[in-house]
Amino acid sequence: MRELSLNVLDIAQNSIVAGATLVELSVVEDTANDRLILVIADNGRGMTSEQLEQVRDPFYTTRTTRKVGMGIPLFRMAAEMAGGELTIRSTVGEGTVVTATFGLTHIDRMPLGDMAGTVSTLIRLNPHLDFVYRHKVDDRSFELDTRALREVLDDVPLSEPDVMEWINANMAEGLLPLNSQA
Amino acid sequence: MKSIAELQAIRDKAREKIAMREGSHEGIRIVVGMATCGIAAGARPVLNAFVEEIAKRNVQNVAVVQTGCIGMCQFEPIVEVIAPGKEKVTYGQMSPEKAVRVVTDHIVNGNPVAEYTIDKLLK
Numbered sequence: 001m002r003e004l005s006l007n008v009l010d011i012a013q014n015s016i017v018a019g020a021t022l023v024e025l026s027v028v029e030d031t032a033n034d035r036l037i038l039v040i041a042d043n044g045r046g047m048t049s050e051q052l053e054q055v056r057d058p059f060y061t062t063r064t065t066r067k068v069g070m071g072i073p074l075f076r077m078a079a080e081m082a083g084g085e086l087t088i089r090s091t092v093g094e095g096t097v098v099t100a101t102f103g104l105t106h107i108d109r110m111p112l113g114d115m116a117g118t119v120s121t122l123i124r125l126n127p128h129l130d131f132v133y134r135h136k137v138d139d140r141s142f143e144l145d146t147r148a149l150r151e152v153l154d155d156v157p158l159s160e161p162d163v164m165e166w167i168n169a170n171m172a173e174g175l176l177p178l179n180s181q182a
Numbered sequence: 183m184k185s186i187a188e189l190q191a192i193r194d195k196a197r198e199k200i201a202m203r204e205g206s207h208e209g210i211r212i213v214v215g216m217a218t219c220g221i222a223a224g225a226r227p228v229l230n231a232f233v234e235e236i237a238k239r240n241v242q243n244v245a246v247v248q249t250g251c252i253g254m255c256q257f258e259p260i261v262e263v264i265a266p267g268k269e270k271v272t273y274g275q276m277s278p279e280k281a282v283r284v285v286t287d288h289i290v291n292g293n294p295v296a297e298y299t300i301d302k303l304l305k
Contacts, residue, residue, distance in 0.1 A: 001222050010221045017250075071218045114226075121226050124233055125216070125248045152186055153193050160196045161237035163189070170184040 003113025004038060004102075004182075007075040011040045011098050012122055014071060016129065018044030020095065022147075023122070024132040027115060029104060029182050031138055036084075036102040036109065036182050047090040055088065075100055082109035104182065112182035116171040119144065123167060127159035133171075135178060142174040209243030210289060213262040217251035223258035224277070231278035232261070235285040244289060257300055263288055274300040 001007050008025060015023045020042035028037040047055065058073040075098070076086040083103035090096040102109045119133045123146060133144045144167070146158055153163065214220070214229045229246065236244050254260060257274030263284065264270045271294045273284060280298050288294050296302060 006221050006226065009216075009226060010218050013216060013221075074218065074222075117226055117230060121216075121229055124246070125229075149189065152189050156193045156196045156200065160192075160200075161233075162192045162196055164233070165237070166184055166189055166192055173184060 001074060001078065002110065004036075004078060004100075004110050005113040005115045005118040007071075007078060007100075008038060008040060008115070009118040009121060010071045011075055012042075012118075015040065015042035015044050015096065016122075016126060018042060018046070018096065020044035020129065022130045022132070024134070025115075025119065026134045027112065027136065027182070029137040029180060031104065031181070034104045036104045036112070038100045038102075039097065041095065041097040043095040046092040046094050046096055047088075048092055052088060052090055072098075078102075078110055082106040112180070116168065116175060119171065120164065120168050123158050124164055127157045135175060135180070137178040137180050137182075140178045142171075142178055144171060144174070203242055208266045209245055210266070211262075211264040212244060212246045212289070213249050213264065214246065215250070215252060215258055215260040216248040219251055219255035220258045220260065223255075223275075225259040227278045228259045228261065228276045228281050231281035232285065235282050236289070239285065239290060241285070241289060254300065257303055260300070263294070265292075272300045273298045274303045 012023050012025065022043045024041040026039040030037070055072050056076070058070055079086045079100040079102055083106045084101035086098070086100045088096065088098050115135065119131060122131055130146045130150070135142045149158065149167070156163065158167070212232055214225055214232070216225050232246050236246070252260060254274070259276040261273045261276050261281070261284070262270055263273070271288065273280070273295070276298065284295055284298065
């Protein structure tokens with residue numbers, strides 16, 4: 001992975017496979033504490049403490065097609081090599097929260113990359129699910145919540161090309177004033 | 183800011199388009215591999231290129247959907263094009279540029295791009 005936003009996209013796929021109806025993605029850039037915090041929270045089926053132990057292992061996967069699962073180990077490596085860590089909290093029946101922290105200015109931290117592209121891809125591929133994207137840079141913030149859009153759109157799917165265009169433009173405009181350095 | 187009023191106008195226009203599409207023929211499915219291997223190899227920009235090109239050309243009845251890892255990670259990003267009544271075409275090592283060509287040649291004009299297929303990569 002060349003961008004952390006691709007790791008976020010990858011981890012969010014796990015949430016979708018876990019049957020989540022709501023996936024919340026959050027990016028916090030805290031310059032005072034030199035931290036970048038990425039959170040992927042879902043309301044999917046969650047994991048038992050046993051599964052949670054195994055998820056560290058690249059050779060653990062719930063898939064039956066192959067024997068490896070690299071998503072979490074890659075994300076953990078990206079965090080650890082940038083002076084951060086990866087933590088997972090999970091409750092069966094309630095959901096999972098994956099939190100990765102990074103040294104914001106750490107030399108080995110991968111760039112965040114195109115977070116709007118990740119969010120756009122997730123919405124486009126899963127128009128029946130809800131996504132919240134919160135991005136905070138110190139005291140400036142942006143939020144996109146598909147539940148609010150759905151209220152306006154009524155029966156029109158989020159994946160309609162014109163709707164996606166609005167969503168992309170909304171993110172581009174909303175993120176610009178954050179002046180993200182990540 | 184992109185306003186909610188604007189979104190309401192988009193909704194009303196989209197409703198008309200959806201009504202027009204109803205009852206038309208069964209569509210083409212574009213399936214993009216979005217597992218760790220696909221994403222790491224660049225599936226996200228490939229997918230977005232498909233979505234944008236389809237929207238730009240106003241091609242109707244095309245569904246862009248995702249799949250997991252199909253076990254040929256070395257050929258990711260992999261994209262399958264499934265047209266009703268035709269054999270599935272599997273493209274490998276896709277790029278946004280190749281995606282644009284697949285939309286124009288294959289999706290719009292019905293001619294698969296042989297040189298981008300997995301079959302070709304295997305030779």
